[in-house]
Amino acid sequence: MDILKIENLTLSFNGKNILSNLNLKITEGIIHAIIGPNGAGKSTLASTIMGLEGFRNFEGEIYFKNQPLKGLGVYERARLGITLGWQEPARYEGLKVSQFIKASSKNKDKDSIIEAFNIVGIDYYEYHSRAVDKSLSGGERKKIELASIVAMQPSLVILDEPDSGIDIASLKNIFAAIKYLHEKDATIILITHSLEVLKQAEFAYLLCNGTILDEGKVSKIRKYFEGKCMPCPHKNIPLLSEIGKGV
Amino acid sequence: MEEDILYEAANLKDVIHDPTVARLVINKDKIVSSNIIKGMEIFPEEIKDGVKVKLVVKEGEIIEKPIHLCFGITEENAVQNIVIDADIEKNASVSLLAHCVFPLAKDILHKMDAKIHVGENAHYSYFEKHIHSKNGGVRVLPKTIVSLDSGARFKTEFELIKGRVGLIDIDIETKCLENSIMEVTSRINGTDEDKILIKETGYLIGENSRGVLTSRVALRDNAKAEIFNKIVATGAHSRGHVDCKEIVQDNAQASAIPIVEVKNSTAHVTHEASIGSVDSKQLETLMSRGLTEDAAVELIIQGLLS
Numbered sequence: 001m002d003i004l005k006i007e008n009l010t011l012s013f014n015g016k017n018i019l020s021n022l023n024l025k026i027t028e029g030i031i032h033a034i035i036g037p038n039g040a041g042k043s044t045l046a047s048t049i050m051g052l053e054g055f056r057n058f059e060g061e062i063y064f065k066n067q068p069l070k071g072l073g074v075y076e077r078a079r080l081g082i083t084l085g086w087q088e089p090a091r092y093e094g095l096k097v098s099q100f101i102k103a104s105s106k107n108k109d110k111d112s113i114i115e116a117f118n119i120v121g122i123d124y125y126e127y128h129s130r131a132v133d134k135s136l137s138g139g140e141r142k143k144i145e146l147a148s149i150v151a152m153q154p155s156l157v158i159l160d161e162p163d164s165g166i167d168i169a170s171l172k173n174i175f176a177a178i179k180y181l182h183e184k185d186a187t188i189i190l191i192t193h194s195l196e197v198l199k200q201a202e203f204a205y206l207l208c209n210g211t212i213l214d215e216g217k218v219s220k221i222r223k224y225f226e227g228k229c230m231p232c233p234h235k236n237i238p239l240l241s242e243i244g245k246g247v
Numbered sequence: 248m249e250e251d252i253l254y255e256a257a258n259l260k261d262v263i264h265d266p267t268v269a270r271l272v273i274n275k276d277k278i279v280s281s282n283i284i285k286g287m288e289i290f291p292e293e294i295k296d297g298v299k300v301k302l303v304v305k306e307g308e309i310i311e312k313p314i315h316l317c318f319g320i321t322e323e324n325a326v327q328n329i330v331i332d333a334d335i336e337k338n339a340s341v342s343l344l345a346h347c348v349f350p351l352a353k354d355i356l357h358k359m360d361a362k363i364h365v366g367e368n369a370h371y372s373y374f375e376k377h378i379h380s381k382n383g384g385v386r387v388l389p390k391t392i393v394s395l396d397s398g399a400r401f402k403t404e405f406e407l408i409k410g411r412v413g414l415i416d417i418d419i420e421t422k423c424l425e426n427s428i429m430e431v432t433s434r435i436n437g438t439d440e441d442k443i444l445i446k447e448t449g450y451l452i453g454e455n456s457r458g459v460l461t462s463r464v465a466l467r468d469n470a471k472a473e474i475f476n477k478i479v480a481t482g483a484h485s486r487g488h489v490d491c492k493e494i495v496q497d498n499a500q501a502s503a504i505p506i507v508e509v510k511n512s513t514a515h516v517t518h519e520a521s522i523g524s525v526d527s528k529q530l531e532t533l534m535s536r537g538l539t540e541d542a543a544v545e546l547i548i549q550g551l552l553s
Contacts, residue, residue: 050531050535052531053527053531073534074531074535075534075537075538075540076536076537077535078534078535078536078537078538079537082535083535083536083537084535086440086528086532090526090528090529090532090534091529092462092550092553093492093550094463094527094549094550094552094553095549095550096545096550096553097553099546099549103533103536103538103542103546104533104536104537104538118548131550132550145532149536149537152536154538198276201274
């Protein structure tokens with residue numbers, strides 16, 4: 001079953017199409033990757049699915065569990081079970097890590113919150129009373145944001161560049177958390193330009209210049225992305241017929 | 248007893264019978280409870296519409312447990328003048344926890360004039376928490392002059408986040424001699440027609456003196472705030488920072504005027520000020536976890552003022 005279906009999605013800013021007639025289907029329970037070079041429209045797509053301010057005035061339609069999302073705000077979409085992990089997580093002066101995670105948590109009990117800490121590899125007793133502010137590194141905030149998603153127990157998780165600002169050791173924690181969410185029946189969309197992140201997915205879409213150029217097994221998309229997209233600084237928009245032939 | 252309201256609001260019930268904790272409890276213009284411990288002296292004196300207090304912490308004395316002060320009014324309409332003269336002698340150390348409690352206020356004027364001297368290498372920490380009624384009938388006018396001797400440390404925090412502000416007009420001025428450190432922080436939550444005026448001034452006179460002025464204000468409804476923070480650095484290698492953040496919602500209005508003056512080429516003073524609505528990324532992150540906009544704003548403000 002398709003948990004998310006996007007049909008003919010077009011989003012423009014100042015007369016320029018950032019997303020252009022984009023179509024994709026996300027199958028329930030599967031880890032998907034949407035890979036593309038910088039500027040391809042990946043984060044815009046994530047923001048549009050989540051319904052962030054400035055990303056709601058689109059053409060086409062997005063369906064979540066067959067319900068159209070057009071007109072719904074962030075809160076309403078979250079209540080349906082959608083959430084987003086930001087590429088650069090927000091900082092909150094004075095707000096304690098435990099308060100932040102508890103606010104997101106479906107079960108507000110302490111055990112559930114401690115479990116969320118554990119899943120992303122952060123020590124509850126070391127971090128719970130610290131503030132989610134600039135005293136934490138980008139990697140720490142990334143893990144804390146992921147812990148809040150784990151605690152929320154959503155059905156669709158969009159993670160925008162989950163490896164951004166993360167060291168190699170912490171990347172294992174991020175991937176473990178993705179695996180945990182998957183085991184808990186969450187459907188996951190990894191927005192990335194990293195081959196390492198792409199490997200975590202079971203199905204991939206290739207995004208370029210605001211539209212989906214190809215889809216399929218990770219190995220196929222990886223081969224094309226590695227061979228063609230990575231050397232191309234998003235200048236040469238390939239023909240769809242060329243994509244089908246591979247590298 | 249009327250004082251029970253004060254003890255309850257000020258969390259004094261646990262310490263009121265503890266002989267090792269120094270305390271002074273004032274209801275309007277009456278001293279209702281006090282305890283003095285070794286190493287310090289408190290000379291309270293009832294004056295017209297208030298109380299005058301002389302506090303001395305003797306040279307070299309380290310007061311382990313915070314001194315509890317409570318300045319309350321259990322009436323609806325009253326005036327309270329508090330005059331404080333604190334002298335923290337050389338190498339002494341003390342922290343004070345003050346509660347100003349006006350739970351029934353309809354028309355209360357609470358004035359405070361404080362003069363604080365922190366001696367050479369002495370430490371003085373003062374946390375003042377206000378607990379007001381919900382109808383805004385309080386006017387709070389605290390004026391404080393602080394002088395720090397060489398190597399002294401002074402830290403003060405003012406918090407008013409429970410109940411209506413009414414009118415508050417804070418004026419604090421600190422002079423820092425060499426190697427001394429001052430930290431002045433205000434956290435205030437304004438709603439309805441509240442009016443908040445904050446004037447914090449620090450003079451970094453001595454070599455290597457340090458100072459930070461921090462203000463955190465959240466405003467809703469028709470509340471107004473004016474914040475004037477100033478650091479003047481004349482001491483060689485002195486360092487200062489002014490940090491002001493105000494969240495403004497609804498029809499509230501805020502202004503912030505950070506002034507930094509450097510009169511010594513080896514000194515360095517920085518400032519940052521921001522006024523505006525709640526950051527959209529903070530808000531949308533919390534909303535994407537299922538919080539309503541109101542709940543998300545409340546949590547962000549709670550953090551800012553904590």
